[in-house]
Amino acid sequence: MVEVIMSGEILKTISRAITTLVSECRMHFLTKGIHSRAVDPSNVAMVIVDVPKESLESYRLESEKTIGVDMNRIFEISKSINARDLVEISLVDDTNLRIKSGSLDYSLALIDPSAIRKEPRIPELNLPAKIVLDAGEFKKAISATEKVSEHIVLKSDKNSFTIEAKGDVERMVFTMAAGELREFNGGEARSMFSLDYLKEFCKVAGSGDQLTIHLGTNYPGRFCFDLVGGKVRVEFILAPRVEG
Amino acid sequence: MVEVIMSGEILKTISRAITTLVSECRMHFLTKGIHSRAVDPSNVAMVIVDVPKESLESYRLESEKTIGVDMNRIFEISKSINARDLVEISLVDDTNLRIKSGSLDYSLALIDPSAIRKEPRIPELNLPAKIVLDAGEFKKAISATEKVSEHIVLKSDKNSFTIEAKGDVERMVFTMAAGELREFNGGEARSMFSLDYLKEFCKVAGSGDQLTIHLGTNYPGRFCFDLVGGKVRVEFILAPRVEG
């Protein structure tokens, strides 16, 4: 038995985060809350979603439970639910996921979790630079650099965090000094990433949401979003591109 | 002689309603008001538009008059007129329809009414269920079910009115109990309809407009919209689909 009540906004956020990378995924209803993670088909990025039970209006489990779902369907349906409306999610006979909100009653056949691609191990990354900023600021910079190149260099040194894009005839740099960041440890790091992925990641967040970036040099980066007023944590791990 | 003054909103509403199903139509300037109706090319749906003379700012006829017009043109032009602006509509020499509003003076060649497809007889339908609700609520449900299927079942019984859509792996139901409806007679009915048509119908209405649905079992349904604060009545009659 699984019976969860959450806000429409949380359902929208979870499903949007997962569908950034995959359509089908496993969802774990754990004692501590809801957890899901997946790797994109080309093995370049991983998404990790956590919703602690404290973020939910109600959370009742008989025992911990893992299901397989087509998250694309849930994302589509979540668009018909208002962010502020309450949503009740439950399992029916271990074969269907049921979503109720207001006059809406929706059910979706589950997928055998063993038929879904094996979940990734979360890598242990030792990343020297930590940058905390408004997700909206990062999103704006990503959207601007996109006009110049298909990939960007994220760089951190003791003075500032920079986002750099180079085209054939142009160059764009966003520089944020320590004082302009919410938190910054001045660690040395420099890695290049694909803008396509970063753009997708940023779609989960808006202005006011907090983004924590952990960077190394030519190493995967971690992009951790605190969403829905801190109720949902979405982390993306992205492999670097080789500069050349 | 025909000289009518109406709000831009009424002109927009009439032309949008008709063009939901056809481009060319006959318009009747009757003593009691403006009337138009048409059947779509595949004979699945009918639209009936009525604007009583009381809804018009001014309505002067020498005698009742029928004209043929390309309503698509009028719908296009109506987009350039503000909803609150007054529009003067008149006939010029029985060959042109003239639309004036502010600095705009537009004239459109009429079409010989006999060259337009014969108008439908309005069928007498004996429909047991009557449901009155906010058009915006219905529109929202239609827009959600569209993600699941291409057709929906509308059902009424003594307890509630339901909108159901079934896909291969999912099912969506909107249930509105008597207390959530503006008016409801609890009649027994169940018919399946094409979502494409219902979506088009809903475009004439917004939140706050009233929709009255009359339903039977495997029988055509009537969808009657009270628009522009009750000044315009648009009714659609839609043939059912056979469930299979």
Added chain:
Amino acid sequence: MVEVIMSGEILKTISRAITTLVSECRMHFLTKGIHSRAVDPSNVAMVIVDVPKESLESYRLESEKTIGVDMNRIFEISKSINARDLVEISLVDDTNLRIKSGSLDYSLALIDPSAIRKEPRIPELNLPAKIVLDAGEFKKAISATEKVSEHIVLKSDKNSFTIEAKGDVERMVFTMAAGELREFNGGEARSMFSLDYLKEFCKVAGSGDQLTIHLGTNYPGRFCFDLVGGKVRVEFILAPRVEG
């Protein structure tokens, strides 16, 4: 040495005006301010942009200077800058244009001005009719006539200014009497113009901006926009179409 500080809105306006007709252009940093002009590839229209130094927050020149730039790139980048933010524009080593605003630092390789199409001589036109109106009103009329035809006749006589479009079965006229115009000299004029160009011109302006039109008979027209509260002047000269 060239160092200019202007509002984001001015940069957006300059680059949008030029890119209406061409991508690459020459920019002149003159003692009196910034000037640029260009003719579209089919020689039908000319754009002339002037920003007097008084419209700039700061304007420092060692000597007058002409550069060649890909204005499309600047227009794209300007979309990432807020209208109210200040933008610093400077030259780096005569090889790059540098644009700084907030955390953004962008540089673009210059183009050899001699590689850009020769600039047009500004023709001396003796145009009898002068019409001054709200650019938003003109824009609205242009957008409406577009539904009827691909070209319009602009006409002025002692009573009024009219915009006329004729289609196969319809005709649209906007009439503005002297009293409805900001200024009007009642000069006699009548010329036909392509709507495609006029639509593009209007994109630089919004409601509240002032447009001054100078017209002759079967003669080029001048469309002079006062933009950004009068800080930027954009003039388009458009060749007439032959009525037939």
